[in-house]
Amino acid sequence: MSFNTFGLLFRVTTFGESYQQLSVRVGEWYASLRRTFLDKRRPGQSRFTSQRREPDSVRILSGVLEDEASGREVTTGAPIALVIENVDQRSKDYSEIRDLYRPGHADITYDLKYGLRDHRGGGRASARETASRVAAGAIARKIVPGLSVRGALVQMGSHRIERARWDWNEVDRNPFFCPDAKQAEFFADYLDGVRKQGSSVGAVIEVVAEGVPAGLGAPVYGKLDADLAAALMGINAVKGVEIGDGFLAAELSGEENADEIRMGNDGRPRFLSNHAGGILGGISTGQPIVARFAVKPTSSILTPRRTVDRYGRETEIVTKGRHDPCVGIRAVPIGEAMVACVIADHYLRHRGQVGEPPPWPFPAR
Ligand SMILES: Cc1cc2nc3c(=O)[nH]c(=O)nc-3n(C[C@H](O)[C@H](O)[C@H](O)COP(=O)(O)O)c2cc1C
Numbered sequence: 315m316s317f318n319t320f321g322l323l324f325r326v327t328t329f330g331e332s333y334q335q336l337s338v339r340v341g342e343w344y345a346s347l348r349r350t351f352l353d354k355r356r357p358g359q360s361r362f363t364s365q366r367r368e369p370d371s372v373r374i375l376s377g378v379l380e381d382e383a384s385g386r387e388v389t390t391g392a393p394i395a396l397v398i399e400n401v402d403q404r405s406k407d408y409s410e411i412r413d414l415y416r417p418g419h420a421d422i423t424y425d426l427k428y429g430l431r432d433h434r435g436g437g438r439a440s441a442r443e444t445a446s447r448v449a450a451g452a453i454a455r456k457i458v459p460g461l462s463v464r465g466a467l468v469q470m471g472s473h474r475i476e477r478a479r480w481d482w483n484e485v486d487r488n489p490f491f492c493p494d495a496k497q498a499e500f501f502a503d504y505l506d507g508v509r510k511q512g513s514s515v516g517a518v519i520e521v522v523a524e525g526v527p528a529g530l531g532a533p534v535y536g537k538l539d540a541d542l543a544a545a546l547m548g549i550n551a552v553k554g555v556e557i558g559d560g561f562l563a564a565e566l567s568g569e570e571n572a573d574e575i576r577m578g579n580d581g582r583p584r585f586l587s588n589h590a591g592g593i594l595g596g597i598s599t600g601q602p603i604v605a606r607f608a609v610k611p612t613s614s615i616l617t618p619r620r621t622v623d624r625y626g627r628e629t630e631i632v633t634k635g636r637h638d639p640c641v642g643i644r645a646v647p648i649g650e651a652m653v654a655c656v657i658a659d660h661y662l663r664h665r666g667q668v669g670e671p672p673p674w675p676f677p678a679r
Pocket of ligand 1: 364418419420436439440441444549550551552610612613614637638641644645648
C-alpha cells in the first residue's frame with residue numbers, strides 16, 4: 315500500500331493500523347512533543363466522544379537526545395521516530411462486519427481496489443492513524459518561529475456559532491473546542507439528543523495560523539493553498555475545504571472581495587481585510603491563514619442501513635462499537651496539526667530556495 319508519506323522537506327511517514335501500534339517518522343527535524351495536542355484528539359474525554367480508551371502516549375524511538383547542559387530534549391538531526399501504542403483493542407466489536415460493507419466507510423473501496431482489507435476497526439482507513447498526524451504536528455509547530463495554529467469548531471449540523479461571540483479562550487473550556495460559549499451550551503443538549511437516538515451529525519472546523527511570514531508557497535504546482543487543501547481533505551471524513559471566504563467569495567462583488575493595501579507604520583504593507591485567507595497566488599501574504607473544513611456525520615450509526623456483503627448478497631447493517639456522534643469534534647486538533655505540518659514544510663522549502671526575503675519596499679524608479 316503506497317503513499318504513506320507527505321511533505322517535501324518536513325516529511326512525515328506514518329504506519330500502523332487501528333489495532334496495531336502506530337508509528338510516525340518525521341524526517342531529520344526538530345522535536346519536543348507536547349502532550350497537550352495529543353490529549354485534544356484522543357477519545358473518551360467527554361460523553362460526546364467515543365468511549366474507546368486510547369491514552370495516546372508517545373514513545374520517542376530516535377532522533378532526540380537530552381542536552382546535558384540544559385537538560386532539554388534536542389534533536390540530533392536523525393529521523394525522529396515516534397510510537398503510539400494501542401491499548402484498548404476490542405476486535406470483537408468488528409467481527410460481525412468482517413464480510414459486510416459499512417456505508418460511508420472505506421470497506422468497499424479497499425476490497426474493490428486490493429481484494430482484501432483489515433476489517434478490524436477499519437485497518438489503515440481508521441481515524442486512529444490521525445494520532446500520528448497530531449504527533450507530527452507538535453513537531454511542526456516548533457519549526458516556524460512565532461507560529462501559532464489554532465482550530466475551533468464553528469458549526470455542528472446546521473447550527474453555526476455567532477461570530478461576534480468568538481473568544482479563543484472558550485475553546486479549551488468546553489468539550490467541543492467551540493469559541494462561542496453560548497452555542498457550546500446549545501451543542502451539549504443538541505448532541506445528547508443525537509447520541510441518544512444512535513445517530514450522528516457533521517461539523518465545520520476553522521483553523522487560523524498566525525505568525526506565518528509572507529512568501530511561503532510557490533507557483534505554480536507548489537501553492538500553499540493547494541497543499542493546505544490537500545492536507546485537510548486527506549483527514550478522514552472531510553468532504554470540503556475552504557480558504558479565506560471560500561465558497562462565499564463567489565457571492566461577493568470585486569469591490570467587496572478586494573483586500574485593499576496601505577502602508578503600515580512598520581514600513582510593511584498592511585491589508586485592510588483578509589477575504590483571501592492570507593494567501594495570494596499560492597504565496598502567503600503575512601496575514602493570518604484561515605482555512606475551514608467540513609466533516610461528514612459519523613457513518614457508524616444504530617439505524618439499519620442497506621448494504622451488500624463481499625459475496626454480492628444484499629443485506630442490512632447496524633454498526634455497533636464505540637463511535638463518536640460527531641467526529642468533527644476530535645477533528646479540530648487534527649486540522650491544526652495538518653496546517654502546522656504544511657506550513658513547516660513550506661517554511662523549509664522557502665528558506666532553501668529564497669533564503670532571506672528581498673529588502674522591501676524597492677527603491678523608487
Ligand atoms: C477523529 C476521527 C474519528 C473518527 N471516528 C469514526 C467513528 O468512530 N465511526 C465512523 O463511522 N467514522 C469515524 N471517522 C470517519 C472515518 O474514519 C471515515 O469516514 C472513513 O474512514 C471513510 O473515509 P472518508 O469519510 O474520508 O471517505 C472518524 C474520523 C475522524 C477524523
